Amino acid sequence: PAVHVLNGPNLNLLGKREPAIYGTATLDDIRTELDQRCKARGVDLVFRQSNFEGDLITWIQEAGAARAPVILNPGALTHTSIALYDAIKGAEASVIEVHLSNIHARESFRHHSYVSPAARGIIAGFGPLSYFLALEAVLASI
Numbered sequence: 001p002a003v004h005v006l007n008g009p010n011l012n013l014l015g016k017r018e019p020a021i022y023g024t025a026t027l028d029d030i031r032t033e034l035d036q037r038c039k040a041r042g043v044d045l046v047f048r049q050s051n052f053e054g055d056l057i058t059w060i061q062e063a064g065a066a067r068a069p070v071i072l073n074p075g076a077l078t079h080t081s082i083a084l085y086d087a088i089k090g091a092e093a094s095v096i097e098v099h100l101s102n103i104h105a106r107e108s109f110r111h112h113s114y115v116s117p118a119a120r121g122i123i124a125g126f127g128p129l130s131y132f133l134a135l136e137a138v139l140a141s142i
């Protein structure tokens with residue numbers, strides 16, 4: 001089986017983007033660590049990032065069709081995108097929503113997620129560890 005880790009807008013800037021909020025680890029650091037953890041557990045990793053909503057929709061549809069579990073950090077699309085909600089529902093994708101920051105402890109416009117009602121579960125506030133905890137949740141159920 002392959003785990004699909006999908007990252008939305010601005011996450012390519014991780015490491016230099018608002019480090020007080022998001023930390024200094026880069027997206028490549030997170031990919032490297034996930035890759036090691038996946039190899040140790042015998043699962044393949046598909047790791048992707050896009051600044052375009054449509055790419056994420058296509059990738060969610062792909063993962064859903066492949067019955068592959070998804071770890072999704074939608075970035076700011078979390079708070080705006082009915083299309084991502086529809087993609088998860090439409091593709092019957094199994095999605096764990098992750099955030100580096102605790103979105104509920106931040107600006108009120110980050111408190112609502114369009115993705116959460118379509119997600120299996122949500123992990124937020126642990127920095128890169130949010131992704132690794134999500135991987136544990138995936139591995140526990142495949």
Ligand code: DQA
Binds near residue numbers: 073074099
């Ligand atoms: C984020 C939180 C979002 O509110 C924000 O727009 C991001 C990153 C996080 O990982 O903490 O881009 O998803």
